[in-house]
Every structure is written in structure tokens, then in C-alpha cells.
Amino acid sequence: MAERTLRGARLGGQSFEDERGIEFAARQQVGYRCEHGHEFEITMSVEADIPAIWECPRCGAKALSIAGIKPEEKAEKPARTHWDMLLERRSTQELEDILKERLELLRGGEIGPAHLHRANAKKRKVS
Template structure:
């Protein structure tokens, strides 16, 4: 006795090679393949990222993209810089901590934390 499976190793959005099958035969509809377009962006630090979009009109593809490595604004032209107004450049946790404290205050906080750690361990 053979069992019947509704999904037989077919990816969503792909067309079957054997013609209409399953829901396609029942409804008479066919799968429409969407063309994909890779678009390359470069950030000011030279990181390259290439997201893939559905085939769109040139005006619908974003002119800028956030760099997944450093968070800066990437452009479609290599070497170009286009910071969006109001956006603050990417900062690490350490950079924010350095803004809040002088080096002397940071040294004091570190020494206090080390002293508490030594007291707990002894």
C-alpha cells in the first residue's frame, strides 16, 4: 500500500518539472517564477553586501542599505558616502561607555569591581 504525501520535496515558489500536479491540477493555476536581482552595496569601510530583491523597477530598489557588519549606511556606488540625515553612526558599547566617563572615572569603576570580585572569592 502506497502512502500519499501532500508535499514531495518541492520548494515553495518553484515550478514542478512534470507539469500540473496537486493543487495546480485542481485549480488550473500555475506557478509564476519571480525573477531575482542581486544588488551590491558598499559601506564607507569597504564592506560589501549583496541583498537579493524581486525584479523591480530601478526607482523601487533602495539607494542605500544598512551594512550588516558595521551598521553604517552602504551605497550602490563603491567609495560613495551617503549618511542619512538624523542617523548617528554605529557605536559599540565601549564607545558609549567612554562617552559617559573620563578615563580616571573608568579606572576607578574598574578597580572597585575588581576589589568586590576579590572579596567575594576570598
């Protein structure tokens, strides 16, 4: 292992790259103010889409852009209930027919909890 290491180089040491001839990306300072009055600036690329909201580094609250950029309001979809999904698959008339059929089976003792079946079986034997 000692044969493979560079002499004079140490872990976390200096970089051997030179900064000559490197052109840095254009930057801009974007200001934000949080609910608690903390003001701070973030350095961003000129080409970057500037977010309207940023987390405050001091208190963690939402901070709004000082430049007046407004956050996009998302359209909220109403919650779909079981009933809504059921109506997508069947009409009200179909549901009423199914209910009527199932109630007849339940009252006849063909479906339902076991204790109801036993009670109906005893009534049938007695008759």
C-alpha cells in the first residue's frame, strides 16, 4: 500500500489544481426575510430560478423573498371518498339493486355472521 501513495500528499491536504484560467459562473445575491424579522442573503447563479420561499438559517421558519417573488399557489384537489369512487363504477340504481339483493340474502340467513345462521337454523328445525 505504501508504494501506491504519492509522497508529500496527505489526506485532506492541498489541491494540486491551479485556479488560473478558470472563469467562475456569474452569481447574484438574493435576499429573504422570515416571519420573525431575520434578514439574510443567499448566493445563487444568475441562471438559477429563484425560489420564493427559503428556510431561515437562524430559526428555521419560512422566509419570503425580498424581491417580491410570490410563491405559486397549488390547486388542491378535493379528497375522493369511498362513495365517490363507488359512483365512478356503478350507477345509483345499480347500487340500490345490489343493496336490496344483499338484504334479502342476509334476512334469509344465507349470508352474515355465524351466530345469526345458527339462530335461523334452530328456527327452521323447530318449525
